[in-house]
Amino acid sequence: LPPRHMDSVIQIVEALELTNDGFTGTVPELARALGGCSTPGCRAVLGEPPDVPPAPPTLSHEQWLLFTQLLHQDVAAPERSAVLAPDGSTVALGPLLAGIEVGLKRAAGWPVPTVEPPVDALYAVTITEVLGTSFLLARVGDGNRATLGPGGCWDDVDDPQNYTLLGPPSPIPDAVANGAMDGVLLGAYAAQAPIPLADLLRGYYGTGNGTEKGRPPSSYRRRDFRVLMGPGKLEEEVAAMLRVLRVLSPTQELLEDVGPEELVAIARQAAQDFTEVYVECPAIVPRCMWGARPYRGTPKPLTLPLGSVYIHHTFIPNAPCRTFTDCARAMRAMQRFHQDTRGWDDIGYSFVVGSDGYLYQGRGWHWVGAHTKGYNSKGYGVGYVGDFSATLPDPDAIALVRDGLLPCAVRTGRLHRNYTLRGHRQMGHTDCPGNSLFHEIETWHGFK
Template identity: 65%
Template sequence: MFPWLLLALSVCARPGTAVSPAVPPRHMDSLLDILDALESPARGSFPGTAAALGRGLGVCSTPGCRAVLGEPPGILERPPVVTPGQWQLLTELLRHDPATPERGAVLAPDGSTVALGPLLAGIEVGLRSSGFGRLLPTLDLPADPGLAVTIAEALGTSFLLAEGGDSNATALGPDGCWGDVENPQNYTLRGPPSPVPDPVAIGAMDGVVLGAQLARGPLPVAELLRGYYGTGNGSEAGRPPSSYRYWDFGALVGQGQLEKEVAAVLGVLRTLSPTPELLRDVGTPEVAAVARRAAREFSERYVGTGGVAP
């Protein structure tokens, strides 16, 4: 789908709420400006700077993600190269709120809306797999770190909540729209919320794809993201690699593997102390059934037909 059409489909009919002009728009370009400053070789930075900052601000705050990547660093102070407005934007985007995960999303140059939490978590796994930062811990269960921190835990949790809640509860989606794509600040879901709205699913798939790329050899995150999403308003000739995310993710992760990873992560959560309340009375057969349904419905919605329009 053409980027300009994705942008048109992403516009809400009603205007958004005014935001202080000191806070940059929720656009991937705003993140890239921050990363350019943070990753400047002149300041002695390295490719893992962005991932470390993300962890300190709240990325990967769920029990399963912490079991895979370890505890985050302590409370961070604003780096001098980041303006107060940029720091406010980062804090709002990366502070995990399970009730409103779409608040962590930005509009990408290709027209898609991407949640930064799973994206940066997948990038961190890729960087650490290639030798940057601490080694990844070895889990007792066969859980793939990249899938665990991007989509497997979120999928398992979402479908468990849907199974145990209202019969009309949704476990995936919906999509949403921006009040103003020229100055994206307010993103509104188009239907009943779930823990995995479309921006989270898209960010997770991108995190898996880019994490796999980084595992083969690290490079600055800003360079990685520019090459993947394109630049400017996405109107340049040719399709950016991100427009193939559904096929690329499907090539890396089949439905059977995704089912296995969801079950594995739920198994990891059951071994934690204390056991998450959501899993206290859930046995192995129930875990297997949830994993099967989650993998099937995710694959059907996002992978089997080439994905939904972001």
């Protein structure tokens, strides 16, 4: 089959938009016919799905098979509808295309769906039904059911075919969260300025594995979703969707003994947790996605919360990495150098900061690093890819740590609220993290 990559999806969409043979609706409506949005709430908002048409003549057998597989909803394995995007993130097609369908319908003068109580259709078909349902299922379970996540990894980022989750599944693995946020954003855009779907997707995701210059808009999804959503919106919409689900089968059984106050509390918790994990905290690319070698030996656990953060620049590579491909390559190069030349067990940093909008997992939250001699067990080492002796990282890369990673680490109990932030040069004989970056971090919270 073609790679499970957004490029393959865009090629399929482009071919479908060239023909009306066998199906007269839009591509998102075709996706719904194939099962892309077949839940009770989605049916209540968008109506019954169209009939499945015969294979369109403009698609190869392999393309049609891939498209039908990606849109077949498997409640037990929602990650199977996922594709790899050029920015290195993974996106579920179902909520993405459902959100775009709502946007296209709104642009065409679609009447507001007659659902009681009223819901925002754009949020209902992308995130609020699955989010509310996930937290309802956790309520009636044994207390160990996952409500969000996990992330996952592809077998081959150049020819992605199999995606494996990195932990216990929930109804909202990271791919579904990404697809939902993208569905909201692109649905809102399509409602204002409808353009061919292939052009919309290509403009948002870029192509390849980030081989184009500049960050694609998809790498800003968390920021843009927060701006579009605004305060309180997600909680209100989850609560409204739960009230709709109360009268729909089979979800009404889950809500039989849920009173009005508890319903509001469930919606609040669901919205808070989703916002914390997928909006306020930055995305971190796991080791398996950048092609990490195994750790040599046995890693030593950190005792959390830690009290310090040490800021570095990598110096070599000396140029910031601005695409997933380049940042993954830089991570592999640093790991090779640290293991083969330095003789360390692994890449030294806890986290590495790309200029592509993403953090990259080094030793991560839980394992002692090799970044600041004598202090590795006392704090996290965060390295910016590049040489920042005379220039600063991009403003987005600065904000990713200052306004994203550090507050998130405090809120999640990994970093003391009164943590100390220092540059590497304060802890040893080095110019790291470069004069420009050092003067920048002097203005950050916690610097001493």
